[in-house]
Amino acid sequence: MLAAVLTAGRPSLEIQEVPDPTPGSHDLVLKVDACGICGSDLHLAQKYKTQYPGVVFGHEFCGEVVALGTEAEGYRVGDRVIGFPLAGCRQCAACLSGDVAKCATMTLNGIQRPGGYAEYVTVGAPEAFRMPETLTPEVGALVEPLAVALHALDRTPRAAGEPVLVLGAGPVGCAVALWARALGAGEVVVSDPMAGRRRLAESLGAATIDPLHEDVAEQFAKITGSAPRVVIECAGAPGLIQHAAEVADTDGHVTVVGVCLQPDTFTPALAVQKELSYQFVVYYRRRDFARTIAHVTAGRLSADRLVTDRVGLADLPQRFESLMKPNEDCKVLVRPHH
Structure with a gap:
C-alpha cells in the first residue's frame, strides 16, 4: 500500500510503498476514508523527526473494515468505523474506566503504531466505534479533535x-x-x-x-x-x-x-x-468519543465547518509542509483513496 512516511529531510513526508497491514487476533484493518492533519503531527515533524524515523502519522481517522482478526468481535467486512487511536493493556483501572490515555502501556496510532496517512490502517476492535450511516467520512475524521475539545470543557x-x-x-x-x-x-x-x-x-x-x-x-x-x-x-x-x-x-x-x-x-x-x-488536559476518554458521535449524529455540532481543505496522498507532503508556516487553515483532511 501507499503511505506518507516521515523522513529526515524536506519535505518531511514521503509517499512510499509499505507492506499492507495484517490484523492481529483482535484487530480490524480499515481502508482509510479520511484522516485529519493534527497540529501535533506538524510539531513532531518540526522538532522531533529524528526520534520517529519512518513513522506514519495520523490519529484522526475513520474507514471501512476490509479485514479482521479471528477474535475481533462485533464487526464484519464492510462496516464503517471511527478509530479510537489510543490502545492500552485493556486490563488496568484506567483502561476499564475508558481513560485509556492514563494506561502505563498506552500506545497511539500515528506514533507507536502506524497511523492514517495511508491507504490502510489497523486498529483494535475494542478501540473502534461503529460509525452511524448518516455521518460522512469527513465528520467521522473530526470526532477525535472534537473529543479533545469536549474533554477540555469537562475538566x-x-x-x-x-x-x-x-x-x-x-x-x-x-x-x-x-x-x-x-x-x-x-x-x-x-x-x-x-x-x-x-x-x-x-x-x-x-x-x-x-x-x-x-x-x-x-x-x-x-x-x-x-x-x-x-x-x-x-x-x-x-x-x-x-x-x-x-x-x-x-x-x-x-x-x-x-x-x-x-x-x-x-x-x-x-x-x-x-x-x-x-x-x-490531554486526549479524552472513551465516553468523550461516544458523546461526540451522538452529538454530531443528532446535528447538534456543525462539525463540517471546521474542514478548510482536502488532499489526496500524492499532494500530502507539500500540503503538510505548507501547514508548518503561518496559515489560516483549520482542519485539513487526507483522503487517501480520492
Whole structure:
C-alpha cells in the first residue's frame, strides 16, 4: 500500500510503498476514508523527526473494515468505523474506566503504531466505534479533535451560562467554541491574531478579538459585560500561559489544551495574586468519543465547518509542509483513496 512516511529531510513526508497491514487476533484493518492533519503531527515533524524515523502519522481517522482478526468481535467486512487511536493493556483501572490515555502501556496510532496517512490502517476492535450511516467520512475524521475539545470543557469548572474565552482559533480552539455553545455557554469569545481564523470562529457563532490590536480583557468585558473567569488556551504557543494569567479575572480558571513543545515561562506571582486555578488536559476518554458521535449524529455540532481543505496522498507532503508556516487553515483532511 501507499503511505506518507516521515523522513529526515524536506519535505518531511514521503509517499512510499509499505507492506499492507495484517490484523492481529483482535484487530480490524480499515481502508482509510479520511484522516485529519493534527497540529501535533506538524510539531513532531518540526522538532522531533529524528526520534520517529519512518513513522506514519495520523490519529484522526475513520474507514471501512476490509479485514479482521479471528477474535475481533462485533464487526464484519464492510462496516464503517471511527478509530479510537489510543490502545492500552485493556486490563488496568484506567483502561476499564475508558481513560485509556492514563494506561502505563498506552500506545497511539500515528506514533507507536502506524497511523492514517495511508491507504490502510489497523486498529483494535475494542478501540473502534461503529460509525452511524448518516455521518460522512469527513465528520467521522473530526470526532477525535472534537473529543479533545469536549474533554477540555469537562475538566473546566464553569457556571451554567457563563461566558468562555478561547485563546486560539485553530482546529482545537474552534472545536472548543462549537462545544461551548452546544453546552450552554452564555457567550463564546475567541482570540486569534489571524483574520481568516477569526472569520471561521465567527461563522461558528463566536465573537472574536484580534489580540495584536485589541486589549483582550477589555474587549471580552465589552462583549460579555464581565471579565473572563473561564479561559481555555488552545494554541500551545510560548507565552500564552502567561497571557492567560494576565487576562483572567480574579478567582478565574485556565484550562491548557494547547501542547507547547518548547520551554515556556510565566510569572507565578500574578497567578498567585489572582488565586487562579490551572488545569492541564490531554486526549479524552472513551465516553468523550461516544458523546461526540451522538452529538454530531443528532446535528447538534456543525462539525463540517471546521474542514478548510482536502488532499489526496500524492499532494500530502507539500500540503503538510505548507501547514508548518503561518496559515489560516483549520482542519485539513487526507483522503487517501480520492
